[in-house]
Amino acid sequence: MNKWTFPTQIYAGPDSLIRLTEFNNESILIICDPFLKDSSNLTYVISLMEGKNKISTYTEVVPDPPITHVVKGIQYMEGIKPTIIIAIGGGSCIDMSKGIAYFGRKLKHMDIKSFIAIPTTSGTGSEVTSFAVLTDSETQVKYPLLDDAVLPDEALLTPLFVKTSPPNITAYSGMDVLVHALEAYVATAANNFTDALAQQAIELVFEYLPKCYKPTATDQDRMSMHEASCLAGLSFNKAGVGLVHAMAHQLGGQFHVPHGLANSMLLPYVIAFNCSHNPDVAKKYARLAAKLGFVSHNASEEDKLGSLLKAIIKLQRTLKCPMTLTDFGVDKATSEIKLNLMTDRALEDMCYRFNPYPANHDDIIGLYKNVL
Incomplete structure (x- = not known):
């Protein structure tokens, strides 16, 4: 109930x-x-x-x-x-x-x-x-x-x-909203109510975050992103988030990567991972991609998922988000030393329990390696 x-x-x-x-x-x-x-x-x-x-x-x-x-x-x-x-x-x-x-x-x-x-x-x-x-x-x-x-x-x-938020803060915090909503959308405690909140937040982010990143952003653009953030918060507060957050917390704790940016780095890889291991997640994200207008409703599931990932990566590039720890300024050798520690702690993170597929230690190591 x-x-x-x-x-x-x-x-x-x-x-x-x-x-x-x-x-x-x-x-x-x-x-x-x-x-x-x-x-x-x-x-x-x-x-x-x-x-x-x-x-x-x-x-x-x-x-x-x-x-x-x-x-x-x-x-x-x-x-x-x-x-x-x-x-x-x-x-x-x-x-x-x-x-x-x-x-x-x-x-x-x-x-x-x-x-x-x-x-x-x-x-x-x-x-x-x-x-x-x-x-x-x-x-x-x-x-x-x-x-x-x-x-x-x-x-x-x-x-x-x-109104005076620097562009990089707008970008990283806005990507945090997107991750909250996309993870809540497939989290283990998701339901029709949380899905409605998450989907509306996702639509608002893709429309208004690029506008807020520009100096021409209006008060209405800013309010729409504020409301997207709140909607996503209401959604994940009930549905939970997932592996992106469990892993991102470690990037923040070890290397002081801003939380929204850490989430952004990991998002495409974790979505692809969850979709490859859980058919229900793949179907749900595929339907979402079509609803958002990224691809035709008649397209294959593979094309729908590909369009969602492409839209995310396009948004990251538009916002000039560093895509790896190296791009952020962390030496690769330094980050590699922390791999096992971060993975162990990610598995202990409370967000992990809401992920739609129970990734193991080797899975998470592999996912981290994508963003070193």
Whole structure:
């Protein structure tokens, strides 16, 4: 039996930030990426709430948030005693804020009325997922925190912060959206509901990500990618993701490859691998390719799958995504040394269990070798 709820209230549109004007007599903690600290956009957000509320800002956010940074955030929060937490940033910022809010409520028994996420990239979908990925700095292992209690209470989707997003950030985060949706589409827990969300996200990515990569991107283009990210997040939060993510987490942990880029590198190879081992996955992706208009509905399954892979690779090239670790700047000999370690950890990664085919150690080694 499937049970469906979307606990996070979603406010979407250029005017979504007006929601913040409704707070009164609250202690508000804003957790944001450090480059936003003195920005006009953050000043605008604060102006919507100041005068009626006590506002504090915390900016000690880094990529792949370490567990130690979550501890520091909680220590800072104890002195503030916030009633509202607002995370403004990309996936790392929101994940770190999830950890801070979660442990603040669970361990410190803080009275946090609402935890709000305002994503500044169209990528992770973290604003609507029950996941937070935290990193052990010593071992470079990423640990997923999975609990409905980490879900933000509200998500505000606005084009304000993504207008100035650098092209490479737009590209990598956008490819992350595509991977979320394509993996959720064939994950072991997928169903008609998650498929509908995933397919719409995929359509939006192929149409709007190339537009957002250009300096001529409009607010509507940006909002469409924001909505694609959110749709993909809602989908994979129920369906799961798969082997791409399990392997990409290791590329990020060992070589600091941005998560969306790591996903992008692996995506075509894992799709081809899953299709070659699971006929149902091949049929489903083939139907999707035809629905997306990449090929005729009368084409062979092989041609349909080929058209999907070609469309993905064309998009990667349009966005100038490095296709291998070597292209990214990692020496091949260095990456080869880590192959067995990364493979062992990929097999232990929680995302692996949702892959539609149980790849073994040798399978994953072979897949990694494609992107060295």
